Structure formats: C-alpha cells, structure tokens
Amino acid sequence: MNDTTTFKQSLTINLRVIGALLMREIITRYGRHNLGFLWLFLEPMMFTLGVTAIWSYTHANHLGSTLPIAAFTLTGYSTILLWRNMPTRCVSAVIPNLGLMYHRNVVLLDIFVSRIVLEVTAVTASFSTLGILFFSSGLMKAPEDIVPVLIGWMMLAWFGASMSLFVGALGARSEVIEKIWHPISYLTFPLSGAAFMLEWLPAPARAVLIWMPTVNCCEIIRQGFFGPMVHAHYDMSYVAIFNTCLMLLGLAQVRLVAERIAPQ
Template sequence: MSEASAQKRIEAARFLDALRVQCSVIGALIMRELHTRYGKRGLGYAWLFLEPMLLAVLVVSLKMFSRERHYGAGIGVVPFIVLGYTMFIMFRGIWNRADSALEANLPLMYHRMVTLFDILLSRALLEAAASMTAFAMLIGLCIMLDMADLPARPLYFFTGFLQYFWFSFALSMIVCGATYENSTLQKFVHPISYILLPLSGAFFMVKWFPHNFHGLIAYWPMTSMFEEMRYGWFEAAPDDFFYPAYVITICMVLTLLGLLSIKLVRRKVELK
C-alpha cells in the first residue's frame, strides 16, 4: 500500500469519526429539545405532531363549508389544504424559533463539540419531523376516506420537501444571526411569518393567475417549491411553474449568508 493511499484511508477514517460525533451531538440536542419543549407538559411528546395536526384540521374544516371541493380536475380541496398548511407550519416553526435559539441554549455553547449550527439544525429537524408526521397522518386519513390518492410522483414530492426544508433552515441561520442582541428585529420575526402565509404558495397555484404574472410568481422560491410538491402528489398538477436549479442556487446563497451570520454571532458569544 502506497503512502498516499494510507493517508487517504486515515483521512477517511477521521472524517467518519467526526461525522459520527456530529450525528451524536445533533441526536442529543434533538432529545434535549423534545424533553424541554414537550416532555413535562400535558400530552408530552405527542403534542409535537398533534399541534400542527389540529391547526391543519381547523383550516381544512373551514374550507369544507365551501361549495368548491376541487381545485381543478383531480385535485381535491382537502388534500390541497393539508399539504399546503402542514408544510407551511414547518417553515413557520423553524423561522419563528430561530431568534430565540441562542438565548435558550446559551449554556450549551460552553461545550466545544456543540455549535450554533448544530442547535439550529436539531431544531429544524424536529420541526420537519413534526410537520411530516402530521401530514402523513392527515393525508393517510384522507386516503382512507377516499378524499385523496397516493402520491403520483413521490420523487418530486420529496425533492420539493427537501428544498423547502433547506430554504427554511438557511433562513433560520440568517434570522438567528441578525436578531442576536437586536430586540427591534426580533419583534418583526413573528409578523413576517404571518405575512408570508398568503404569499408562500401554500394555498394557491400559479396557473390561477393571469399568464403575464406566471413568471414573476413562480420565481418566488417558496411558490416554486410548493408547485413541485404538488406536482409530486397530484396527478393533475402542472409541471410548468417550478424551477429546481433556481431554487437550489437560492438555497446555496442563503446557506452561505447564514453560515457567515452565525459565525459572526459565535464570535460575540465567545467575547462574553
């Protein structure tokens, strides 16, 4: 075995060890967050997915009184709303909790292996798991009641979901860095999530708008991601209004800005 090959094996072993440590840290942070947020309250861990389920059910029940039961041929109003709202709840949870992530976990920053990136990622994964569980249970009930079908193109749905999670997590890093020691900006975090609800694409399709506006609306990243998730789930959904390459580019830029943001915040914490 050559010296170069041996060096590569050593580097690969070090990388795998570091990856195992990273996964262990994130797993421990998720369990800590679960226990802190849900472990000592009423329904306990079940509230993790019951909360988004109840919110989604309330929204769907209001829409059920409408005479319109389909958003076009093959797209039922109930699965449409379930998909849109449960996915938006994930974004809202990641976004809204980003401004308090550092303050709530400041003692953990004394541990060398724990980083602000780990804290934000563990919180984001927990929100994603809760929303996906709520979605799976509600859409499963819809399928049992013959109100929805199985996903027509599962790969597109999960690709859109992963892009949506990436986008949400990247923004959370920026929010965390921007709002640290800035109480004025913190006050805008929650209102912005309410503003983004009707603009996100969770409750509308691009094709509903006049043709002249299609390009403008579809290039809003959240709309593009929802269009891709709907194309993955509904057989009749169009494939003209989502742009994965564009969304991935946006997510990469936001991730870079987010990493720089939390790096600057980490320096401030270390100075205290």
C-alpha cells in the same frame, strides 16, 4: 491516527451532541406529562385539520378549481408549517441556550441544527400521517407521482433550514429581528403559494410570484399529487441556486455570531 479516523470521531461526537440537544428541546418544550412529545406531531396536524375542516364545511372553491379540498389543503398548509416553523424556532434560540456553550463540544450551529431537525421531523410526520388518513377515508387519492412530491418537500425543507440559519444568526445579534420576523412570516403567507396555483393568476402576477422559492416548491408538490389535473409552473434549478446562496449566507452569519457571543 489518520484524518479519516479523526473525522469519524468528530462526526460521532457531533451527532451525539445534536441528539442530546434534540432530547433537551423536546423535554423543555413539551415536558414529560400528558401526551408529552406527541404534541410535536399533533400541533401541525391540528392546524392542517382545522383549515381542511373549515374549507370543506364552507365548500370553499379555489378560483373555480375542482381540486379536492383535503389534498389541496394538505399540500398547501403543511408546506407553510415546514418552512415557517424552522426560522420561528431558531430566531430566539441563542440567548436561552448560551449556557450550553460552556461545553466544549457544543457549538452554535448544533443548536440551530437540532431545532431544524426537530421541526422537519414533526411536520413531515404530520404531512405523512394526514396523507394516509385522508387517503384511507376517501377524502383524496394517492399522489399521481411521488417523486415530484419528495423533490418539492426536500427543496422546501432546504429553504426553511437556510432561512433558519440566517434569521437565527441575525436574531442573536439583535432582538429586533425576532420582533419583525413574526409579522414578516405572516405577511408572506398570501405569497407563499399555499392557497393558489400560478396557473390561476394573471400573467403579470405569475411572472412576479415565480421568483418565490416557496411557490415553486408548492407547484411541484401539487404536480406530483394531482398530475394532469393541474398545469404547474416551477424552476427547481432556480430554487437550488437560491437555497445554496441563502445557506452560505446563513452559515457565514452563524460563524460571525459564534466568534462574538460569550457564554453566560
């Protein structure tokens, strides 16, 4: 048996394990009754719809901007759910799933990957569905250029996945991490770029916030949505470097934890 065949067999087994963990997570979280797994997509949709309704009803005006409220909310609050939900689900993922580690083919990374894939799928489906609904109902126009939207969305998902590995591994080593992650995730919301664009801010604030990867991703997504209506500021090569370093750090932490934990 050559190395290529061995790799294909290992990959097949690994994908089956992740698929099984995905199904287990869906059933455990949402059950088999009522809407079941549909809540996976409805939860993020309800959050974004709620914020859109409130802002539209109050005629919220973003620092004098004339951008459509529905599109601005969609490109802001959906991005929050994308990067924040993954670490939130992974920070407490290890302890409840230690029993699964008795299975030879289940490794710690599989547990994290299954939850990451689940959250990315849910928020992406919500984002796409709401975009179609808003466009069909006339609340917003189609994106000016879909390519920047896809680039920003994928980079933001990469950031969230990397953060999930890091936070999840640390959470397995100390319960304190889970308790401090939640307030940190909420406190970083005003700095995430969801509710503003850098062009609206004074130059000193802009120079600081440009270092936030989430801000760069929000900027390029809105560049794709609004085109010449906005002046976006972003540096995706910086985001790629940041994400790479964070992912390597997260994988290193996962490896350390995997060597120490014992199934119960």
